Amino acid sequence: MSLRSWTHSVYPKFVGSAIAKIIGNNVQKQPDVFARTVKMYMYEEMVDGRKLTEIVNTDHENVKYLPGIKLPENVVAIPDVKEACTGADMLVFVLPHQFVKKVCEQMKGNIKPGAVAISMIKGFDISGGGIQLISNIIAKELGTECAVLMGANLAKEVAEEEFCETTIGSKTDSTGQLFKDLVEAPYFRVAVVKDADTVEMCGALKNVVAIGAGIVDGIKQGDNTKAAVIRLGLMEMIKFGEEFFPGSKRNTFFESCGIADLVATCHGGRNRMLGAAVVESDKSIKVLEKEILKGQSFQGPLVAREVYAMLEEKGLCDKFPMFVAVHKICQREMDPKLFISCLRSHPAHL
Structure with a gap:
């Protein structure tokens, strides 16, 4: 089998650096399959007077984000995305979904024929009218096949090698197996399914429920109430799939990309942290991002806004009361204390 070089095409913060660690180790263990060097695109920043790429390449640590x-x-950090992707057989995308088109534009003309991609990006795009999965945008812009990876994978725990599972959605068996070989580790178990659209949809919607x-x-309710949020949120995720992704399989919601990721994010993710902060403060989302995430983006409010636009366009807001309430609370159009009334009036069954 020919050696495959790969590029980790990211703004490598929490998740990017965690997956880079796994892949950097795995390619060294499979020298008959993968080339040794991992090129990691990194948006350049200054940290204590030094370039972050320089720190990563000399100290081998992302001191700011992990x-x-x-x-x-x-693992070699490169600040030029064209240089990072040139010659790569495999491309791994981990960046905020609002930057995907811009990064792909920069990569065009430098993609090796036959290269394959995988997206770990959680969000939707509706800028062109209608819903667009991020994996489809990557595939269209770059002319590549693009699989997806989603799961209960809080980055710090992955980096510290605590056991977890994840799901790869791939429409072809060969690409799914190739990426499984690239990322699976004793502490990072991978399942491959063909229902790729549902896998990706779950990764986006769970952040809305986590808020x-x-x-x-934030309003000091207990575990029983949070369990209700998780159950009702899962119901809305399934209904959303039925409305916007005909053919989505309910079994996929019980993979790591579905219920497991939902539970993990609702208890330990940063979008859960945002939901509490929105109750405890009257500051805007942008201000909270600067204070809590050192300038990174909360993906949940962006996805909630995109989902709300889609529901409003189709006249479906009444069927998704939790998604709508989360959006309005994030926009400061609804008092967070009214969230419980949304749960009380929510249909009990699908």
Whole structure:
């Protein structure tokens, strides 16, 4: 089998650096399959007077976004996305979904024929009218096949090698198996399914539900209420799939990309943290991002806004009361204390 070089096409913060660690180690263990060097596109920043790429390449640690975790020495940070992707057989995307088109534009003309991609990006795009999955945008812009990876994978725990599972959605068996070989580890178990659209949809919608879980924490409700948020949120995710992704399989919602990711994010994710902060503060989302995430983006409010636009266009808001309430609370159009009334009036069954 020919050696495959790969590019980790990211703004490598929490998730990007965590997956880079896994892949950097795995390619060294499979020298008959993968080339040794991992090129990681990194948006350049200055940290204590030094370039972040320089720190990663000399100290082998992303000191700003994943401190205390050593990256393999074969992971090379590169600030130029064209240089990073040139010659790569495999492309791994981990960046905020609002930047995908811009990054793909920069990559055009530098993609190796036959290259394959995988997206770990959680969000939708509706800028062109109608819903667009991020994997489809990557595939269209770059002319590549694009699989997806979603699961209960809180980055810090992955980096610290605590056991977890994840789901790869791939429309072809060969690409799914190839990426499984690239990312699976003793502490990072991978299942491959063909229902790729549902896998990706779950990764986006769970962040909206997680904000709802955070709101429950912020208004000092207990575990019973949070369990209701998770169950009702899962119901809305399934209904959303039926409305916008005909053919989605209910079994997929019980993979790691579905219920497991939903539970993990509602208890430990940063969008849950945002939901609590929205209750405890009257600050805007942008201000909270700067204070809590050091300038990174909360993906939940963006997805909630996109979902709300889609529901409003189709006249479906009444069928998705939790999604609508989360959006309005994030926009400061609804008092977070009214969130419980949304749960009380929510249909009990699908």
